Amino acid sequence: MNELLAALVRTAGADHVLTAPEDMAPFLTDWRGRYHGAALAVVKPSTTAQVAEVVSACAQAGVPIVPQGGNTGLCGGATPLADGRAVVLGLSRLDRIRALDADNDTLCVDAGCTLAAVQQAAAAAGRLFPLALASEGSCLIGGNLSTNAGGVQVLRYGNARELVLGLEVVLPDGRVWNGLRGLRKDNTGYDLKQLFIGAEGTLGVITAAVLKLFPAIRSRATAWVAVPDPRAAVRLLGLLRGDCGERVSAFEIVGRSALELVLKHIPSARNPFSQPARWAVLVELSDAAADIGLETMLQDVLSLAAEQGLVEDAVIAASLAQAQALWTLRESISEAQRIEGLSIKHDIAVPVSRIPEFLERAGAALRAVWPGVRIVAFGHIGDGNLHFNLSRPAAEDNAVFIERTPEANRIVHDLVATLGGSISAEHGLGQLKRDEILRYKSVVELDMMRAIKQAFDPRGLMNPGKLLDTERPGAGTDPDAWMT
Amino acid sequence: MNELLAALVRTAGADHVLTAPEDMAPFLTDWRGRYHGAALAVVKPSTTAQVAEVVSACAQAGVPIVPQGGNTGLCGGATPLADGRAVVLGLSRLDRIRALDADNDTLCVDAGCTLAAVQQAAAAAGRLFPLALASEGSCLIGGNLSTNAGGVQVLRYGNARELVLGLEVVLPDGRVWNGLRGLRKDNTGYDLKQLFIGAEGTLGVITAAVLKLFPAIRSRATAWVAVPDPRAAVRLLGLLRGDCGERVSAFEIVGRSALELVLKHIPSARNPFSQPARWAVLVELSDAAADIGLETMLQDVLSLAAEQGLVEDAVIAASLAQAQALWTLRESISEAQRIEGLSIKHDIAVPVSRIPEFLERAGAALRAVWPGVRIVAFGHIGDGNLHFNLSRPAAEDNAVFIERTPEANRIVHDLVATLGGSISAEHGLGQLKRDEILRYKSVVELDMMRAIKQAFDPRGLMNPGKLLDTERPGAGTDPDAWMT
Numbered sequence: 001m002n003e004l005l006a007a008l009v010r011t012a013g014a015d016h017v018l019t020a021p022e023d024m025a026p027f028l029t030d031w032r033g034r035y036h037g038a039a040l041a042v043v044k045p046s047t048t049a050q051v052a053e054v055v056s057a058c059a060q061a062g063v064p065i066v067p068q069g070g071n072t073g074l075c076g077g078a079t080p081l082a083d084g085r086a087v088v089l090g091l092s093r094l095d096r097i098r099a100l101d102a103d104n105d106t107l108c109v110d111a112g113c114t115l116a117a118v119q120q121a122a123a124a125a126g127r128l129f130p131l132a133l134a135s136e137g138s139c140l141i142g143g144n145l146s147t148n149a150g151g152v153q154v155l156r157y158g159n160a161r162e163l164v165l166g167l168e169v170v171l172p173d174g175r176v177w178n179g180l181r182g183l184r185k186d187n188t189g190y191d192l193k194q195l196f197i198g199a200e201g202t203l204g205v206i207t208a209a210v211l212k213l214f215p216a217i218r219s220r221a222t223a224w225v226a227v228p229d230p231r232a233a234v235r236l237l238g239l240l241r242g243d244c245g246e247r248v249s250a251f252e253i254v255g256r257s258a259l260e261l262v263l264k265h266i267p268s269a270r271n272p273f274s275q276p277a278r279w280a281v282l283v284e285l286s287d288a289a290a291d292i293g294l295e296t297m298l299q300d301v302l303s304l305a306a307e308q309g310l311v312e313d314a315v316i317a318a319s320l321a322q323a324q325a326l327w328t329l330r331e332s333i334s335e336a337q338r339i340e341g342l343s344i345k346h347d348i349a350v351p352v353s354r355i356p357e358f359l360e361r362a363g364a365a366l367r368a369v370w371p372g373v374r375i376v377a378f379g380h381i382g383d384g385n386l387h388f389n390l391s392r393p394a395a396e397d398n399a400v401f402i403e404r405t406p407e408a409n410r411i412v413h414d415l416v417a418t419l420g421g422s423i424s425a426e427h428g429l430g431q432l433k434r435d436e437i438l439r440y441k442s443v444v445e446l447d448m449m450r451a452i453k454q455a456f457d458p459r460g461l462m463n464p465g466k467l468l469d470t471e472r473p474g475a476g477t478d479p480d481a482w483m484t
Numbered sequence: 485m486n487e488l489l490a491a492l493v494r495t496a497g498a499d500h501v502l503t504a505p506e507d508m509a510p511f512l513t514d515w516r517g518r519y520h521g522a523a524l525a526v527v528k529p530s531t532t533a534q535v536a537e538v539v540s541a542c543a544q545a546g547v548p549i550v551p552q553g554g555n556t557g558l559c560g561g562a563t564p565l566a567d568g569r570a571v572v573l574g575l576s577r578l579d580r581i582r583a584l585d586a587d588n589d590t591l592c593v594d595a596g597c598t599l600a601a602v603q604q605a606a607a608a609a610g611r612l613f614p615l616a617l618a619s620e621g622s623c624l625i626g627g628n629l630s631t632n633a634g635g636v637q638v639l640r641y642g643n644a645r646e647l648v649l650g651l652e653v654v655l656p657d658g659r660v661w662n663g664l665r666g667l668r669k670d671n672t673g674y675d676l677k678q679l680f681i682g683a684e685g686t687l688g689v690i691t692a693a694v695l696k697l698f699p700a701i702r703s704r705a706t707a708w709v710a711v712p713d714p715r716a717a718v719r720l721l722g723l724l725r726g727d728c729g730e731r732v733s734a735f736e737i738v739g740r741s742a743l744e745l746v747l748k749h750i751p752s753a754r755n756p757f758s759q760p761a762r763w764a765v766l767v768e769l770s771d772a773a774a775d776i777g778l779e780t781m782l783q784d785v786l787s788l789a790a791e792q793g794l795v796e797d798a799v800i801a802a803s804l805a806q807a808q809a810l811w812t813l814r815e816s817i818s819e820a821q822r823i824e825g826l827s828i829k830h831d832i833a834v835p836v837s838r839i840p841e842f843l844e845r846a847g848a849a850l851r852a853v854w855p856g857v858r859i860v861a862f863g864h865i866g867d868g869n870l871h872f873n874l875s876r877p878a879a880e881d882n883a884v885f886i887e888r889t890p891e892a893n894r895i896v897h898d899l900v901a902t903l904g905g906s907i908s909a910e911h912g913l914g915q916l917k918r919d920e921i922l923r924y925k926s927v928v929e930l931d932m933m934r935a936i937k938q939a940f941d942p943r944g945l946m947n948p949g950k951l952l953d954t955e956r957p958g959a960g961t962d963p964d965a966w967m968t
Contacts, residue, residue: 178928181905353588
């Protein structure tokens with residue numbers, strides 16, 4: 001091991017190889033404090049060549065590697081296991097904006113650029129990079145790609161994997177794959193880049209990417225809409241898409257209990273209606289064209305929807321400040337839940353058409369076995385993706401509540417599977433769902449994934465214990481941290 | 485072999501197992517007549533279960549399989565090798581539209597549906613399936629996905645691979661992978677579907693797919709624009725994208741020599757200007773919204789571009805018939821080339837920003853070694869994809885012309901590689917470019933692709949001799965057919 005550490009120091013410099021417990025601590029736990037791992041060292045190279053040297057040295061020593069971006073993940077995918085055998089590979093020093101090609105609408109960046117830095121580089125050239133997340137100031141683009149991040153603009157622009165044209169990857173044997181092509185069309189063999197996107201660092205280390213840019217947005221219209229039920233929300237989405245096309249850029253649902261938590265705990269939150277709607281939808285239209293009359297377009301569709309009984313009330317923001325106030329209602333839900341207390345969270349997707357059925361059946365099944373449980377449902381209904389969370393019943397003890405997590409997961413995830421859905425829509429598997437997923441994937445699908453893992457990383461050195469690797473015990477977990 | 489044939493007959497029925505030379509003939513050559521292969525039999529199952537039985541029986545007998553859709557490919561990917569060892573698996577009887585989910589904007593179809601049938605099913609539900617190709621009446625969607633087809637709407641909607649949410653695939657061992665999920669978000673492991681898309685049948689047989697639908701188009705504006713040079717065309721594209729956003733749905737360039745061939749050979753073609761422009765661009769804006777003023781929007785951008793010297797002349801179609809007449813100028817180029825005589829064709833892509841440099845350098849290099857050669861350049865410049873073809877000089881013999889193909893390919897493809905491009909933008913590798921591509925892929929990339937092939941099809945039974953498999957001799961080729 002001393003030999004390996006010496007090699008890492010030669011590569012990255014002594015300042016960037018951390019071994020003291022207090023130096024390593026921030027890298028050994030996730031930001032919510034749920035997972036606590038251990039490591040031989042944390043190494044922070046600054047170039048692709050250095051990453052390749054680090055991976056190569058670890059491969060020679062048979063030491064596992066845990067790639068880590070901004071450490072903002074929600075599933076423990078970047079936290080090393082408790083066995084302390086691995087080296088954590090921090091990517092934050094790979095932070096160059098390599099090239100912006102405005103005529104090609106592409107941006108080539110190091111994996112360690114923050115998402116915000118990527119957005120800013122695009123904006124400086126009058127372009128849009130549409131990936132947007134709550135953690136955008138601290139998450140790194142390499143992590144966004146490794147976890148195929150989602151967010152609120154997926155409806156229009158797709159997930160992270162749809163925003164990538166090319167990748168540079170250090171393979172488990174230390175070789176570098178230069179796939180940094182900025183091409184819209186390339187039919188010369190298997191699509192390798194999509195294998196690494198969403199692979200959570202189990203097949204290699206993404207060190208750079210060529211990203212797609214889009215026209216900057218110059219018009220926007222935002223509305224808060226009360227609908228009678230999720231079925232009406234789905235039909236409203238259909239009307240909007242039919243009349244407004246792809247300029248429907250956000251369609252977020254907020255259940256009454258979620259809104260009530262926001263109004264209770266977030267001082268700046270204001271309900272635009274006199275009563276919290278049983279179900280509200282945040283709608284946003286956006287367009288690259290200026291002065292295209294989006295408010296009128298939105299008003300027309302909402303009036304039509306009201307005539308059809310799909311809309312009970314609606315307010316269209318008359319200013320940027322009003323639009324921001326509406327977004328606050330949606331974006332403060334997680335924070336309000338945290339203040340309220342313990343939650344059991346589910347990040348699920350079903351076909352958009354099955355959302356109403358999911359909400360009805362999941363709610364009924366949970367209430368049948370768990371009287372008093374509060375369901376806090378909200379999310380990206382336009383993508384079929386709900387954050388379907390359970391809040392502790394007032395009378396119940398924290399420990400009792402947490403103990404029921406597996407039972408609640410089973411009810412929710414089994415229903416998701418019945419409806420053809422996914423138990424991890426946007427947060428990934430990491431350590432959190434690596435065991436749970438085995439119940440829902442077919443043998444054929446698991447075999448294919450394991451064959452790919454075997455082909456790329458036969459020694460199992462890349463981020464062991466994550467994604468589908470259930471052979472190793474995970475990091476230690478902290479039940480108290482489940483309240484955040 | 486008799487045992488295998490008996491098994492195929494038991495599965496598909498005697499009527500659907502062809503062994504007589506005259507019955508097999510249409511399946512053993514590509515539609516242009518370039519490649520001539522041989523086969524043990526042609527089998528045409530009608531369900532996924534039957535496909536699985538066929539693949540399983542062939543696997544047990546160690547007999548290779550050549551999946552074939554509408555047999556409209558341009559690279560010989562669906563033509564069996566000359567060794568006659570394989571069974572051709574025709575997919576045309578898997579032709580059911582399985583399910584349309586309007587609220588989810590998805591369509592589930594058998595692989596053997598024609599692209600036109602898929603488009604029609606979407607249109608019947610008031611939706612758009614945007615993939616559009618010249619061969620749409622006869623090509624099959626399974627083939628479109630296996631070759632990651634492109635076409636004229638990629639600029640707005642992406643290639644075939646971007647239009648897929650889920651797949652059903654029969655694996656080389658005969659097992660069925662049911663990955664028919666209709667989800668916009670699913671972060672539960674490796675993205676398996678993208679491996680099969682564009683794999684040209686070398687990893688498995690696609691038997692069904694869940695496709696994305698889009699809002700129907702209700703407004704359209706079309707213009708034919710004379711620009712001074714390709715550099716101006718690229719800058720015009722930038723202005724259009726900036727002002728009109730994603731509603732720029734086609735941006736096709738047509739060089740003067742291409743237009744002159746159309747005007748010479750296609751009786752219905754009319755040049756909208758008094759002289760053929762040195763370079764013309766066909767622009768189309770489209771929108772799901774009705775009466776959104778697209779003509780005005782297009783006029784405004786063209787006026788601005790004219791002020792900047794980017795546009796020499798322009799005509800905006802005043803009717804559907806006029807728009808169709810402009811599209812005829814673009815879509816008749818291949819036909820006009822065929823009538824004119826022999827061509828050496830290149831289907832290349834470079835970053836959009838490098839298109840002008842590519843045209844200048846490729847033209848200069850070719851003319852330096854080949855005085856009198858005529859360059860017919862046109863294509864999807866908005867995607868960085870050009871069809872860069874050479875027409876036989878008037879004085880030259882056919883045989884002499886064809887003999888120079890490798891030399892011309894070398895000049896064009898080496899330049900493409902220098903500019904970070906692709907030697908097969910949308911037509912694939914098949915047999916045509918399987919050897920050529922080895923010059924341009926890195927060892928690392930080839931190793932990864934071979935590792936995937938090895939993981940999925942270790943015995944090499946799926947479509948041997950195609951894509952990257954250079955170990956086997958190809959089908960026989962017919963030089964006379966190179967003129968089409």
